[in-house]
Amino acid sequence: MEKSGDGSEKVVVGVVSAPALFRRWYAYEGGGAFVIVNKESDAHSTPRKISVSAISKIEDASISHSDFQGWGQRLEPFRALLDQVWRTRAHGDFWSHMLVAEGAVDVAIEPSLALWDMAALDIIVREAGGVFTNTAGESGPFGGSGVSTNGTLHNAVINGLNP
Template sequence: MKTQSFSHAQDLELALALADAADLITSARYQALDLVVTTKPDNTPVTDADRATEMAIREILAVKRPDDGLAGEEFGTNAEGKSRYWVIDPIDGTKNFMRGVPTWSTLIALIEDGEVVVGVASSPALSRRWYAAKGLGSFVIFAGGTPKKNSVSRVAAIEDASITYSDFVGWNEKRAAFTSLMDSCWRSRGMGDFWSHMLVAEGAVDIAVEPKLALWDVAAIDIIVREAGGRFTSVSGENGPHHGSGLSTNGKLHDKVVKLLNGN
């Protein structure tokens, strides 16, 4: 049987519908007094909302895109040998979600032949949703309003740049270079997680960097930043979300930041 093909616009429409389904679950469980929190084998926390959200997305994809693979944070990966697969982080920022900090989101991405072609970051507690598809641009919606096109900043000098990050964990041998980069920038703030990168896409900050990330942490971020005119690589400068870290910039600053972080 011939596999059905879909346009990027159709896949984006589905990704937005998946985000709608996710928001219903995460919003209902956010700040719930009976939220169930357990610890995974890697010693990171997971809530009943994480699991319920990913399962809901998996069930929809099983009907809407049965031939596609799927990589999810909570229930594993079924993407081997697949040219198309979805990447799901049901709640990026679980620790924030647990503590009632509103900086968390559901991240949904589609990868085709190794390249991210669709991405959605939905953050109902912030009343924001960012999304992008290859060749279709990058947008943000605030409080259900009219989509606004994302566009990165034009800042070209490190000393004029605003940088945001999560924390100092995971930098190891690059910690001194990271600290030096922050000291060189005009402004630094620890926004953290997905939000740092979305602010780069919006042009509100110029650099967002995290030293240790999984594929589901960065796949959606990758295309939202790139379609806004920015660049997304690993900290070492490797293109794409497959290299275990994340660096988003407005593009003009990217090579300079990579050099500074890697001791050049």
């Protein structure tokens, strides 16, 4: 993490590793976001630059989330948001956010996460062209929850969660 000019902190490098998926995602400030896919037979794969989707309408969007636990007062707005979109899946945790960074999913939402769960997700999603905030719309991984989108859909998602 690095302190910016206004004294706030931001994540400047991040790595997410998923050996069971044969994948590692990484990003660094100003350098873009990448995925490496290593199959057992291919120990030295070339990194592939990733970017978020171009979906611009909430009714065309795909949302990935964990489950319906931990939403508290936002559960009903969350369910209403899910009713508006094209498709929902419950991949959950880090993978949902990496799918946003790769452009396979348009929105990922988690109602409760710790900083160590989100720090790498934040920079990877941002460097892939997306936006990462908490459910109240505050930028970065410091808000206790995580919402990543392709950027275009972010306001609609945050407004849907906070009617």
